[in-house]
Amino acid sequence: MSDRLPPLTALRAFEAAARHMSFAKAAEELNVTPAALSFQIKSLEEHLGQQVFHRLNRAVELTEAGRALAPGTRDGFDALNAAWRATQRLQDDTTLTITAGPALTAKWLAPRLYEFARAHPEIDLRFSTTLRVVDLERDGVDVAIRFGQGEDDGLYSIAARKEWMIPVMTPELAEQFPTPESLTKAPLLFDESIRFLDPPCDWPMWFRAAGINFEPTRGSHFSNADHAIDAAVAGVGVVLGRRPMIIKDVLEGRLCMPFKLAIETDARFRFICLQGAETRPKIAAFRDWFLAEIEKTAHISDGLTIINTKDIPAHVS
Known part of the structure; x- marks a missing residue:
């Protein structure tokens, strides 16, 4: 398992899916196809070396690893969004x-x-x-x-x-x-x-x-x-x-x-x-x-x- 962070797009896909607990809703928010979002999450799991979601018939659930990762990614993207808005306000x-x-x-x-x-x-x-x-x-x-x-x-x-x-x-x-x-x-x-x-x-x-x-x-x-x-x-x-x-x-x-x-x-x-x-x-x-x-x-x-x-x-x- 690498200490390097996975691509930001993969983390963004995971954060949206974890927040919505739905690949379809997350894909709609990010304006990508469900297949593309699923690919991003799969690449994150490969990077991590373990699954972050249990794929069920009509739903998804966070694994133990997913539950550990979700709060930090949510806070991280909240901070990024706040920093971006603050920088825009300067102009x-x-x-x-x-x-x-x-x-x-x-x-x-x-x-x-x-x-x-x-x-x-x-x-x-x-x-x-x-x-x-x-x-x-x-x-x-x-x-x-x-x-x-x-x-x-x-x-x-x-x-x-x-x-x-x-x-x-x-x-x-x-x-x-x-x-x-x-x-x-x-x-x-x-x-x-x-x-x-x-x-x-x-x-x-x-x-x-x-x-x-x-x-x-x-x-x-x-x-x-x-x-x-x-x-x-x-x-x-x-x-x-x-x-x-x-x-x-x-x-x-x-x-x-x-x-x-x-x-x-x-x-x-x-x-x-x-x-x-x-x-x-x-x-x-x-x-x-x-x-x-x-x-x-x-x-x-x-x-x-x-x-x-x-x-x-x-x-x-």
Whole structure:
């Protein structure tokens, strides 16, 4: 048995057949005839000196050798494909692929994108709105905008301002609930998308910061922040809104912040890309625009009392 690797075409044929557990489906994927694919696998077996498939009447099964070989070939071709896509992206200075959460995209990014598009007509933006943690290299994504705590090891990451939350409601509801104490009787809306924060940044924490002994349990719960904000705009109730999610509705008068007490979390939105990619013109342009846009509306914090959740007592005296 030779230590030399078999031909790449033979390994590719094996990987596809092992993934599909079908010579016919693998041949279709690789755009070859089943006979040609079978020949490639046979040559791999001759090179290895043992079979990698049991050929049954209407199916195939991996042998012990095939089961040992399959994970490595799959990972190897995944890595090759990722490297090829990454190399191709280096030649593309006109397309920028960005991933961000659905709520940030809907409430903050989308309403502002015309500004970036006007300043950079040479860049075509492509968005993937998902909360799934992507692999920038494997998934062909240039930039990720993510919210949370912790570090982004091995990546270029720059954090935006700390985030705060504050009660927001329609002006009509604000007339009905004019004091923090009156909110104990208000219909409260719960944004469940930030339950992962530690310490929590939620209604019980806000009431404790306000010196009110109240642990709300009833109300409408939303898994997406933008849905909770939309419900507040519709007058359904009062939501503890995150700054970037509420800013457009507040500035345009659909929502108001009648109480000047906000609670702050150490979690941040971060601009993330592969290490070294931050110098590429299209990525640097979007980073600079992203950070500048945040600063444009920093004045919304003026006049607020902002208390970090770490400084809020566990109980109201």
